[in-house]
Amino acid sequence: MDITRVALAMTDAADAEIRPRFRALAESDISLKGPNDYVTEADKQAEIFLTRRLREIVEVPVVGEEATAEDPTLPDLLADASAAWVVDPVDGTYHFVHGSETYAVMVAYMESGVAEAGWILHPETGDLYIGVRGQGASLNGKPITPRVVGDRASGGRTLGSLRGAASARLVDVAASDALRAGQESVGTASEPRMCAGWDYADLLEGRTDYVLFSRTHAWDHAPAAAIVREAGFAVRRLDGSEYLPGVQGAPLLTAPVDLWDDIAAALAPAWLVASA
CATH class of the missing domain: 3.40.190.80 (D-Maltodextrin-Binding Protein; domain 2)
Incomplete structure (x- = not known):
């Protein structure tokens, strides 16, 4: 599984399907799945885009938020599948609809029920968080130092x-x-x-x-x-x-x-x- 290709797929999806619609949504582009639970054309088209690109990287099932809205049984395969992708094409759609940059694109790669790798992209700032089991976490390519917050940390908060x-x-x-x-x-x-x-x-x-x-x-x-x-x-x-x-x-x-x-x-x- 190519970590860099996943990140590129996410930024390409954001540039092609999400950011052009940011603060430019028509009423016809927005609908509700429930109270304050929005879905937009950006969500739908970005998930289609990511599903195709992720399957080109590793051909395994893709469990996306919008696909699950159509087939609520889809997440059931995550418990037993040998491998799968998980996709949130626009996390924080409420914020996206209301013109706030605090939305994200998120992807996970799972093996045998465990999230082995994860990516979080903030499209409007360009910040990209990546974590791979046993290989550490990074922000924009720079390692994130594991935090120790409690009493055992020198000067840490109680x-x-x-x-x-x-x-x-x-x-x-x-x-x-x-x-x-x-x-x-x-x-x-x-x-x-x-x-x-x-x-x-x-x-x-x-x-x-x-x-x-x-x-x-x-x-x-x-x-x-x-x-x-x-x-x-x-x-x-x-x-x-x-x-x-x-x-x-x-x-x-x-x-x-x-x-x-x-x-x-x-x-x-x-x-x-x-x-x-």
Whole structure:
């Protein structure tokens, strides 16, 4: 699998199908899959473009967000397929529709249910994050040094002073209250950006220390999982299980390896309330 060819396919898709439509969408180019869940011609055409190009690199199934909207069973193959691509052609479509540059293109390459490599492209800035299992992570070709945030880091922040992002929008009032209480016990918190490709970039660049997602679609998290693991983060569900993109389960917490258990202990009560 050629890492550089994947990156080129992503930038070509952005230049051909996404960026020409940025801040230039006609009403007929936009539709809704659900409340605030937009899909545009950029999403559709970029996924077609990427599906063709990725299959030229490695001829395996492609699980794309828009293809899954047509065939909801498509992600089921990720648990057992020997290899597969995962594609989010425009992550953060809400932002794209509203003219914000905080959208992304994301791709993962999976083997036997595990994200082996991931790519996140921010088309409007040109920033490109890549991670390959056992080979490290990079931003624009420069290695990302694995982060150590907690008490064992020289001058690092303590558990009570962390900055996190966790959404309370998708849980009931009791769970939302439990989540906020848990977040306050470990530091300050904000809502995620509604674009995983930028939320994970915030982690990688030190703007936040952890992020919790209740929705765990493969196209939102498989690409980032391959990157952030190489940068010193643990990607696990709140029940402690490792994140496998083809398996559904508890909310997904990504945090520095040395602090994951402590942060999970603080945030898990919210999940327990929500699932009761």
